[in-house]
Amino acid sequence: MASTDQPVDELVAEAVGRVLAAPAGGLEFVVDGAASGLAASVERWPAVSRALLAFAERSVGRCWAAGWRPADLVRVARRELGPVQVALAVDLIAAESRRHPAAALDRRWREQLRELEAEQWWPSDEAFLGEFASRHRLDRFALATAALELLRVWALLPPVTPVGSVPGQSAPRAGAPRADEPRMLGRIRALLAKAESTDFPDEAEALTAKAQELMARHSIDEALLSASGGPSADDPGAIRIGVDNPYEGPKTMLLDAVAAANRCRVVWAKEFGFCTVIGFDADLDAVELLYTSLLVQATAAMHRAGSRKHKDGAARTKAFRQSFLVAYAARIRERLADATERATEDAAAGRPVHGEDGGADGVRLPAPGGGLLPVLAARAEAVEDAVGRMFPKLVSQRVRVSDGEGWVEGRAAADRASLHRGSGRIER
Template sequence: MAQGKTDGLLAEVVQRVVAAAPEALDHALDGGASVLAASADQWPEVSRALLGFAERSVGRCWSAGWRPADLVRVARRELGAVHLALAVDLIAAEGRRHPAATLDRRWHEQLRELPAEVWWSGDEAFLGAFAGRHRLDRFALATAALELLRAWALLPPITPVGPVPGQSAPRASAPVAGEPRMLGRIRALLAKAESTDFPEEAEALTGKAQQLMAQHSIDEALIAAGAPSANTPAAVRIGVDNPYEGPKTMLLDAVAAANRCRVVWAKEFGFCTVIGFDADLDAVELLYTSLLVQATSAMHRAGSRKHRDGAPRTKAFRQSFLVAYAARIRERLAAATEQATSDAAAGRHLREDGTAELVAPDERLLPVLKARAEAVDDAVGKMFPKLVSQRVRVSDGEGWAAGRAAADRAALHGRSGAIER
């Protein structure tokens, strides 16, 4: 079959699968996969056609506000491991269209973390090589590809959090050669906090990391104060999945608030959008990831024991544990940030090595921080003009007490609060 006919056949099959009602979906998938996988001789043409079709499909998702990590998250939440691997490869194939300089820093980071790279020798060989890697027959792989393309095709437009590749100059264009030394030290402190078996040590390490984050944020704010173009908030999306997505979102909100950012939860898609300035967004991603590891570990240790009456821990206990943990973290983080800001205003500057030095107080600091907070609020209002609040219910008092105690031992400060959606 000529390549042009194969392209048309694939487009027709995908259209039928996308348009299929839920009760007719299995029939459409079986029929479409049978057509695509019918002939071994035709398989290389199907492979080339699939990559070409996926390139256009993925490009439409970029235009609709989605980013690489988002599309992979859809595959993980709605489908399976094969779909996840296929999603990464199709994103890598589409990425061949874009020179590195047309991608912003966070886009590069997402591609690197997936990791999305072209490992196959030619487009006509892709499906055969993928099937060999994952031990799939042609029918199973064709079915997975159709399921993935359907899931992506049904995604609605969402609020963008950065430029589409090639459409505008990136904020921090091409990949940077490294990260600021302060972030490297923060990352090292958090890694130690996650690995230690001593709660007091984890608390001290995490608290020191937050102090350095706050100082880094202050330094960046003062540097940017003289450059209006640098005083524009940005946004990132952070995945928040079940179980216990509500308390996890509360933890993210606590970290974001302490780092002068705002959080908007899109529960139906399994992510939160965090709005703030670049240095603060970096801090939020680092600290939230670490605290989630610490919280989950502490929850499992507490949940492995029984209630006072001998009954096993329940889901309500774990839910209440994480809500309390997030609440206590909010309090402690807020206190750490307030102390760092007060010290900076008084001329006490925290060096990258964690030691302090006296410098001349900068009278611009408090007005600059206030202006940045207003800019973040304004950005949230423009990006999400319609927000509602949701409160997370606590139904297990023992879980609440255990969660606060764990937060006291392992990391920062919090109060129960509303999460924007």
């Protein structure tokens, strides 16, 4: 039992320690007792707020050192807990981020913080818990409970393979993305946003096809720039992309199709709800953008098809939707492979790489003396080597199709989707 004279820092550390040591069977009882100790005194609540933020900053820093990144920690909170803990996770990440100047964060790290809206909004650390409780209509006990549950989940995370530099440390040799988003990505992002917002399928297809064309050409430009000794990232890197239930298997197949078309590889960590994509920087950007857009299209098409009845009048089932998405991913793989092959043939033949501007940023890039194909082959080998170093033990996993009608409709929907591009397998 905590004494009223006990320093608040010790009180917080003791409460979290008890929760971490609790067996799963008696966890609820231990959490209740620890939360009661933290929330017992309204007078000490501001001091608890300051101490809890300080403790959480250290906990988050340990997660960074273990290979986790901001979006990962929020995804874990969403999968394991509830909306209050998700909001709290964002704020605790924002609190830890105050320790690092922007220059100490790589581009994708900064993008994740921006997308999460992880920034300090509370006036002081002493006021944080009180302000958070007001925002979310919580009493002290409920908030202390949520904080302890979140810190326990984060503390029990195992180390994962890093996919970038840790704030404040030098970037690793492989996978250091450029400091700023390439200009081409802005154009691609705008095209995909228009494709997702339009009510006209033909317009969406044309916009997405144009975006895919720019992605393929940008990737080739980056390969040539690197081969010619230009200022391009010359080692493969990696990113993580969340893949959540339902239908996580078919969604991973779709991601793998997009990744393979962009000369990347995918490794699925099913237990954590994410995939690691390994490839060169420009290709990783393309994968993330196109997968997100195609997933929106696939989900919308699945819901439209699922709202109808089977030919025998029965309601469509989970098996139908699973088969629909598997077929959609398989057909997208074929279409993307064709588009990538065409773009590569055009570039190898010396036809213009960027129809409007020439090469990267308006500069036409000639192929090196040995030609484009050896450059691309060398990059593919580098990606394979990176996969082997990062994940020395991998197994393949099959995804079953159990509804023929779902398969047919999924392929038809993929034919109506917007794109162009490889082939690969899901690995874990």
